[in-house]
Amino acid sequence: MDGREQCSRWNIHGDAVKNGKVAFEGRIVRVETGNALLPDGQQMPIEVVRHPGGAAVVVLDDTDRVCLLRQYRVVLEDWLWELPAGKIDDDEPPLLTAQRELAEEAGCTASRWQSLGAVISSPGVFDEMVHLYLATGLAQTPAHHDTHEVFEVHWLPFDEALNWAQSGKIRDAKTIIGLFRARAVLG
Secondary structure, eight states: OOOHHHHHHHSSSSOOEEEEEEEESSSSSSEEEEEEEEEEEEEEEEEEOOOEEEEEEEEEOOOOOEEEEEEEEEEEEEEEEEEEEEOOOOOHHHHHHHHHHIIIIEEEEEEEEEEEEEEEEETTTOOOEEEEEEEEEEOOOOOOOTTOEEEEEEEEEEHHHHHHHHHHHHOOOOHHHHHHEEEEEOO
């Protein structure tokens, strides 16, 4: 089941918000207010942040090193360790987003791709779904990242990255989940 089917099944992009109004329309998100129709027929007031979704990549080289970005996040005023990731543009397939972000941020292409599923980080308010992938069979390509992103590219042993995720050094949810799902697939 792909992410779009999951969205439909979970009714997060459907008609769950009744009498909705757009409170804010931004470059990336839209905020809607209205009444949510609950499964038991009740309605409750709700605010929903709509996001087009994203893709994140667990990038593993031939020596079992994983690519992590040390990225500055203005919202938190802090540096975070994250997988290469980005927003889905113009309804592109999530795999294409993952491939684009891998090239832009890590300077790689991959010959093998495996889906690691999708996650929703904060379903009480946000509908953003992040699709996770494992990329192997790497080849170098020139990196050309967005000028509004500030990050450093680091390669470290996969087991060390897992330890960072378990110890709390990595705080980004998609990165933690992606690393552990990759571990489950790799055995």
